[in-house]
Amino acid sequence: MELSIDLLKTFLAIIDSGSFTNAADVVYRTQSAISMQVKRLEENIGQPLFKRSGRSFSLTAQGEALVPYARRMLKLHEETVTAMIQPEMVGAVQIGTPDDYALRFLPMILAQFARAYPRVNVTVRCEPSSVLAPALERGELDLTLLTGDLYRDRADLVRRDPTHWVTSAQHLVHEEDPLPLAIFPSDCIFRKWAFESLDAIDRTYRVAYQSASTAGILAAVSAGLAVTVLAASVVPDDLKVLGEKEGFPELPETPIILRRAAEARSPVVDAMARFITEGFKS
Numbered sequence: 001m002e003l004s005i006d007l008l009k010t011f012l013a014i015i016d017s018g019s020f021t022n023a024a025d026v027v028y029r030t031q032s033a034i035s036m037q038v039k040r041l042e043e044n045i046g047q048p049l050f051k052r053s054g055r056s057f058s059l060t061a062q063g064e065a066l067v068p069y070a071r072r073m074l075k076l077h078e079e080t081v082t083a084m085i086q087p088e089m090v091g092a093v094q095i096g097t098p099d100d101y102a103l104r105f106l107p108m109i110l111a112q113f114a115r116a117y118p119r120v121n122v123t124v125r126c127e128p129s130s131v132l133a134p135a136l137e138r139g140e141l142d143l144t145l146l147t148g149d150l151y152r153d154r155a156d157l158v159r160r161d162p163t164h165w166v167t168s169a170q171h172l173v174h175e176e177d178p179l180p181l182a183i184f185p186s187d188c189i190f191r192k193w194a195f196e197s198l199d200a201i202d203r204t205y206r207v208a209y210q211s212a213s214t215a216g217i218l219a220a221v222s223a224g225l226a227v228t229v230l231a232a233s234v235v236p237d238d239l240k241v242l243g244e245k246e247g248f249p250e251l252p253e254t255p256i257i258l259r260r261a262a263e264a265r266s267p268v269v270d271a272m273a274r275f276i277t278e279g280f281k282s
Helices: 006-018 019-027 031-044 059-086 099-104 108-115 129-137 191-200 212-220 267-279
Strands: 048-054 054-057 092-095 120-126 143-147 154-161 163-168 179-183 203-210 228-231 238-241 254-260
Touching: 006 019, 006 031, 006 059, 019 031, 019 154, 019 267, 054 059, 092 099, 092 129, 092 154, 092 267, 099 108, 099 120, 099 212, 108 120, 108 267, 120 267, 129 143, 154 267, 163 212, 179 191, 179 212, 191 203, 191 228, 203 212, 212 228, 212 238, 254 267
Parallel strands: 092 120, 092 143, 179 203
Antiparallel strands: 048 054, 143 254, 154 254, 163 228, 163 238
């Protein structure tokens, strides 16, 4: 029985991303190639792993049983790679990230990376995606996390998040007319989605607070002064998510991508990219 790492990565990408189409983006293969890999894996195991109905799927009992083993095999593979190259891992890596991802994901990622590669110096720069993308092109960064599909070359999709309208759980600011918004600057995809979706339902609004920092946005929202738009994984537990029941339209999913500088090819950068990609699955 052949259970290659490549096939297992595709299997888990389908499960974690929620569809064969999304998995194709994650592993950077065509959808037909994804289907062929699943077929090979099922042939090797001798049983079907998925039950498909149109575009949706569920796991068979054999598929459910394979999931924890696949995750352990990939984790062991990662640990093996780390152990083999760790003695050579010295140097530095520069990362860019919007501050909301820094708060939610980076503490665990950096802690794990430091344990594996204690001799690597890490620099983290927190800026909006529109600032980080050109900084990467200028060679100021090795890797950067970005929100949106604008910079997909040299990039990996690390996560797709639902996008939510968010407000204070203690206030009724979402009922005001015009609706006060706490929003990111004009080049932010969340701002564009907020305006377009409110325009589509003829809901009047005004930009009450503006900040390039998630902390600045959340300060206004937590105080009950405005509503904002955020990716689901970074919404604080004490805030309220608004939906159709409150009259707020559905928003597009948020793609979070990891982009690499054109010249950033080194074991240090490769290792950090692997840790970030794995960390965003949690």
